[in-house]
Amino acid sequence: MNALVECSGLAAGYGGAPVIHDVSFAAGAGETVVVLGPNGGGKTTLFRALLGEIEPMAGRAQLRDRTAYVAQADRTSLDFPVSALDVALMGALAHGRWWLPPSRADRRSAAAALERVGLAAEAATRFGELSGGQRQRVLIARALVQDARILLLDEPLAGVDPASAEGIAALFGELSGDGRTLLVSSHDIESARRYERVLCMNRRQVAYGPPAETLTRAVLEQTYGSEIVVIDGSGDRVRALAVQHHDHEH
Amino acid sequence: MPSPLDLVDLPFLRTATIEVLLLAVAGGLLGAWIVLRRLAFFAHAVGGATFPGLVVADATGLRPIVAALAVALAYAGGVHRAGTRVGGRAADAVTGLLLVAALALGVILASDVYHSGARVDRLLFGTLLGLDGGDLAAAAAAAAIAAVATLLLGPAWLASGFDRAGARTLGAPVGLADALLLVLVAVAVVTALPAVGALLTTALFIVPAATARLLARSVPGLLATSVTVAALQGVVGVYVSLWADVPPGSAIAVLGAALYAVVALARAGVRQLDTA
DSSP states (O other): OOEEEEEEEEEEOSSSSOSEEEEEEEEETTOEEEEEOOTTSSHHHHHHHHTTSSOOSEEEEEEOSOEEEEOOGGGSOTTSSOBHHHHHHHGGGGGSOTTSOOOHHHHHHHHHHHHHTTOGGGTTSBGGGSOHHHHHHHHHHHHHHTTOSEEEESSTTTTOOHHHHHHHHHHHHHHHHTTOEEEEEESOTGGGGGSSEEEEESSBEEEEEOHHHHSSHHHHHHHHGGGEEEEEOSSSSOEEEEOOOOOOOO | OOOTTHHHHSHHHHHHHHHHHHHHHHHHHHHHHHHHTTOHHHHHHHHHHTHHHHHHHHHHTOOHHHHHHHHHHHHHHHHHHHHHHHOHHHHHHHHHHHHHHHHHHHHHIIIIISOOTTHHHHHHHOOSTTOOHHHHHHHHHHHHHHHHHHHHHHHHHHHHHHOHHHHHTTSSOHHHHHHHHHHHHHHHHHHHHHHHOSSOTHHHHTHHHHHHHHHOSSHHHHHHHHHHHHHHHHHHHHHHHHHHTOOHHHHHHHHHHHHHHHHHHHHHHHHHHHHO
């Protein structure tokens, strides 16, 4: 397999002790990976190391194709006077000649991306006036305009209503069908089964593999420690919920 | 009461009017980016921080713009360095600390070293008299640079301000674009010093854009409204300055603040009607 995303023996942090260590995994084209872990477990640190914002303290973190980072929608400037189309158009900056104003082809590509994420009708709506789920879709449309082959998505389903979350999850399936690789950080253990691979992180890599192998009681307890609530551990399929905390890791 | 036609007929007023119109272009355009990028404190501080440079220039016969430019660029460099090292709110603290140090240095120079006396007033609040071709040329250059930069760097400034983490993956050099914004603001603010003074550059560089921000629904709309408000405020300010015999900087600042208040109140009123 030709890995597009690869970490080997990665340790990273912000000076002092590493926040994450012993992270080794690889994902190929079209694979969807969900990164599970508690707050402070190092999901964000892993993304920052992959994006090159922080230098690895040991090992390697590599992205081998065009990458887009899709932030949580509420971490963007919601009060900016920009429409959904304006935001999608920002992806055109990635096309090389960023100092030129957006071309007609850029505008067409932005409109097409909005259509693809199901928001053609909202192109002129101000970003801040869209719902949480719609904002997340617009940010994904921007990644499409960027023509990113790898998408790193930071908690894209946090604070999104269940119906929208369902739609966004379906969109992930389509993107992976295009051959794009998705790394999605999440709190939601139940929805993690939708992904091809699960990376369980708690300051170190606890497990990496298909959901059936990784979402076991033992792995989840190691990942979440006391934050886990096992709802039904009797069958071969563990049902569990992570206790949510509302502080943010950085 | 002087006739408004004096703004065109009297040579020194004509110069002042052209000066504020050119500054309205630079201040209106860059002001829009300053407000979007939350750089208002920096833009205000960089003007004030030039004060010691102006005092030295005034006493030694150096061209004020040159001395102020040197101080402003050093100041921008200091803030940028601090910002990339400590980031966020701590950078604001550095902006404030450096401003206070610069103002204190200026006061000591003006009172104890050069005995600048009444001329300090003019350095701080600007003057209509004595604006010359050099000042106009500097303001014209600032207007041209602001327009070109808005065209070329605007999209990168917008993307970076909207979502910095996401913008970094766009491949455009957003870090460089952001550093250039600080430099351009420093340079443009310096060209406004002769007319509006070190303490009140805010009147042309932040207040009009802040007013426009209340009204605009798009970025082009914000830029156009901001320049229009700055021009209006500037020309009326020059007239009021002549009529009331106050420094132009203060007249423009008071007008700008009043206009902002009126627009903000009107907007709040409209919203209340909407929800009622």
